[in-house]
Amino acid sequence: MNAIVCVKQVPDTAELPKVEPADVAEGRSKVTRVVNPWDEYAIEEALLLKEAHGGKVTALSLGPPEAAEALKIAVAMGSDEAILLSDSAFGDGDALTIGYALAQAIGQIGEYDLILCGKESVDGNSGLTTSTTARYLGIPQLTYVVKIREVDFDRRTITVERLVEEGLEVATAPLPAMVSVIKGINEPRYPSFRGIRKAARMEIPVWGIGDIAGLDAEKASEAGAAVRWTNIHKPPGRAAECEIIDADSVAEQASILADRLLAAKVI
Amino acid sequence: MSVFVWIEQFKGEPVSLSWEVLGKARELADARGTQAAAIVLGQEVENIAQQAISYGADTVYLAGDATLTDFRGDPYAAVIKALVEEHQPSIMLWGGTSRGRELAAAVGADMEVGVAADCLDLQLDDESNLVATRPIYAGNILTDVVFRGKPQIATVRSRVFPMPEPDPARTGEVVAVSAVLSEDDIPVKVVGLEKATEGEMSVADANIIVSGGRGVKGPEGFEPIRELATVLGAAVGASRAAVDAGWIPYPHQVGQTGKTVQPDLYVACGISGAIQHLAGMRTAKVIVAINKDPEAPIFQVADFGIVEDLFKTVPALTEALKERLG
Numbered sequence: 001m002n003a004i005v006c007v008k009q010v011p012d013t014a015e016l017p018k019v020e021p022a023d024v025a026e027g028r029s030k031v032t033r034v035v036n037p038w039d040e041y042a043i044e045e046a047l048l049l050k051e052a053h054g055g056k057v058t059a060l061s062l063g064p065p066e067a068a069e070a071l072k073i074a075v076a077m078g079s080d081e082a083i084l085l086s087d088s089a090f091g092d093g094d095a096l097t098i099g100y101a102l103a104q105a106i107g108q109i110g111e112y113d114l115i116l117c118g119k120e121s122v123d124g125n126s127g128l129t130t131s132t133t134a135r136y137l138g139i140p141q142l143t144y145v146v147k148i149r150e151v152d153f154d155r156r157t158i159t160v161e162r163l164v165e166e167g168l169e170v171a172t173a174p175l176p177a178m179v180s181v182i183k184g185i186n187e188p189r190y191p192s193f194r195g196i197r198k199a200a201r202m203e204i205p206v207w208g209i210g211d212i213a214g215l216d217a218e219k220a221s222e223a224g225a226a227v228r229w230t231n232i233h234k235p236p237g238r239a240a241e242c243e244i245i246d247a248d249s250v251a252e253q254a255s256i257l258a259d260r261l262l263a264a265k266v267i
Numbered sequence: 268m269s270v271f272v273w274i275e276q277f278k279g280e281p282v283s284l285s286w287e288v289l290g291k292a293r294e295l296a297d298a299r300g301t302q303a304a305a306i307v308l309g310q311e312v313e314n315i316a317q318q319a320i321s322y323g324a325d326t327v328y329l330a331g332d333a334t335l336t337d338f339r340g341d342p343y344a345a346v347i348k349a350l351v352e353e354h355q356p357s358i359m360l361w362g363g364t365s366r367g368r369e370l371a372a373a374v375g376a377d378m379e380v381g382v383a384a385d386c387l388d389l390q391l392d393d394e395s396n397l398v399a400t401r402p403i404y405a406g407n408i409l410t411d412v413v414f415r416g417k418p419q420i421a422t423v424r425s426r427v428f429p430m431p432e433p434d435p436a437r438t439g440e441v442v443a444v445s446a447v448l449s450e451d452d453i454p455v456k457v458v459g460l461e462k463a464t465e466g467e468m469s470v471a472d473a474n475i476i477v478s479g480g481r482g483v484k485g486p487e488g489f490e491p492i493r494e495l496a497t498v499l500g501a502a503v504g505a506s507r508a509a510v511d512a513g514w515i516p517y518p519h520q521v522g523q524t525g526k527t528v529q530p531d532l533y534v535a536c537g538i539s540g541a542i543q544h545l546a547g548m549r550t551a552k553v554i555v556a557i558n559k560d561p562e563a564p565i566f567q568v569a570d571f572g573i574v575e576d577l578f579k580t581v582p583a584l585t586e587a588l589k590e591r592l593g
């Protein structure tokens with residue numbers, strides 16, 4: 001079983017409020033960066049499949065040179081290989097250019113049965129990137145997966161449970177397939193001591209835009225982007241101060257609160 | 268040059284968010300002086316086509332086919348792509364549900380055009396191009412998305428646009444279209460639906476949410492929360508701590524790795540207000556915090572707070588509301 005996991009390096013969720021619009025606009029980062037939380041579930045799921053079926057897990061990321069740190073975590077958790085796509089020529093891409101570049105790189109990595117990824121990134125929040133990759137690769141995608149029921153390598157099919165608004169949908173797809181995972185699918189392991197040592201010694205290969213055979217540089221770079229972000233700003237803060245409702249008894253407090261809510265016309 | 272809206276359905280029932288989006292599409296089409304068209308895909312969904320007209324569609328493209336019964340990205344995207352190629356809409360909108368997001372990504376990638384996901388506002392610039400405002404960095408930052416090329420695709424979050432009033436007297440045209448893929452060409456098969464969340468209100472579209480956190484102390488601690496929710500006609504939400512402890516299932520989780528919600532009223536009971544929880548609910552119109560720790564960060568975003576044991580306050584609030592709401 002060969003799995004490729006798409007890993008994005010993102011700001012630590014606890015530090016997101018410290019991200020300033022100007023940092024986003026200029027593409028710099030002053031906050032601690034970690035593996036996108038959903039991608040940790042994807043890495044764990046790949047490792048569980050490898051433990052069950054044997055094979056190899058390759059972590060793939062597109063980002064600045066520092067994104068190698070996220071790949072090192074994937075290796076420390078147990079991934080066999082990692083590849084970083086990094087080149088200033090990628091520029092300020094969007095889901096279309098990054099999804100395309102990931103697809104091209106996956107084509108170059110070669111044989112795979114599954115591509116695992118997260119439901120969305122905590123900075124981009126769109127979930128578009130990997131769907132785009134799947135479309136470029138021409139492989140089916142199973143989104144919002146909370147459980148992989150079975151991967152049948154003889155029949156070459158995968159059966160999963162997907163969390164949709166109305167409940168759990170059971171779906172199947174032929175391999176190779178792209179699977180995007182959500183929280184609840186597993187409990188990501190901590191990197192092992194041996195893994196950390198291996199990751200520290202590992203030289204992670206970096207592929208530039210010219211290292212991916214057949215890649216159309218324009219489609220993978222800013223020039224190929226279909227959207228642009230403008231007017232990047234902080235949301236308006238919550239205006240009001242909190243009114244702490246104090247009274248002699250709990251019943252009285254509750255009555256006052258109920259009246260406030262009626263007055264605010266929210267009930 | 269028109270505005271297209273995909274009307275999502277599940278087992279023949281339209282998803283109400285679709286009407287919110289259609290209402291906005293009607294407004295944008297009127298501003299551009301163009302038509303608003305609805306796309307209805309499924310099996311035996313003619314009645315949804317009629318409803319779409321009453322909610323503001325001038326034209327409905329209706330594809331009824333067994334391959335379209337359950338949502339699947341491939342056959343749905345194929346019909347939409349064919350419609351786009353034939354009619355060249357400028358803007359395409361639909362709800363940012365699990366299906367809506369997948370469909371937008373597929374159509375965007377196939378047509379190599381841009382998508383703005385989960386938008387909070389939609390406007391037109393001077394040239395009638397779409398400008399879509401969306402949250403990034405888990406709602407800590409907002410950005411306007413501008414597009415190159417057409418169609419310009421956006422998915423919309425629940426409850427950001429008002430539900431339009433249907434007008435049964437409105438007239439429009441229903442155009443039958445065919446499915447593009449046959450079952451053999453569709454890789455994904457839907458085997459079935461399990462553990463349907465029927466009867467339980469989803470936090471995503473609730474007007475009111477009452478949530479419990481680690482402070483409820485156990486699965487039975489959600490009982491008073493549910494009673495309050497029942498009186499208010501509210502959905503029950505939860506913090507990740509409560510979900511991780513196994514007291515309540517994941518679909519109830521609000522926050523960064525759960526649902527992002529935008530109710531009129533959010534009542535947080537025994538929830539400290541961690542950044543990741545706030546990311547999911549801070550755009551609620553009114554926030555109430557019930558927590559025995561006056562220093563809990565939830566009070567920094569709350570409009571009303573009660574510093575007390577939730578096991579006393581929540582039942583008292585349920586009583587007070589019963590008296591008032593009958």
Ligand SMILES: Cc1cc2nc3c(=O)[nH]c(=O)nc-3n(C[C@H](O)[C@H](O)[C@H](O)COP(=O)(O)OP(=O)(O)OC[C@H]3O[C@@H](n4cnc5c(N)ncnc54)[C@H](O)[C@@H]3O)c2cc1C
Nearest residue numbers: 480481482506507508522523524525537539544559560577
């Ligand atoms: C990557 C990542 C993603 C995350 N995603 C989410 C997410 O989606 N949603 C989410 O909620 N969290 C998320 N978290 C977790 C988040 O950081 C907090 O750990 C979590 O929200 C805490 O839940 P809590 O407020 O219920 O528990 P606590 O922080 O333990 O707070 C419990 C509160 O209950 C109060 N309390 C206790 N007993 C009573 C009582 N009898 N009456 C009244 N008050 C009482 C206490 O004073 C305390 O303030 C995420 C964390 C990470 C790292």
Ligand SMILES: Nc1ncnc2c1ncn2[C@@H]1O[C@H](COP(=O)(O)O)[C@@H](O)[C@H]1O
Nearest residue numbers: 006062117118120121124126127128129
């Ligand atoms: N730059 C990237 N490198 C590798 N994987 C990525 C990258 N961006 C997004 N992904 C993958 O795509 C998923 C969805 O991200 P997004 O489309 O940004 O919300 C993430 O969870 C990752 O698995």
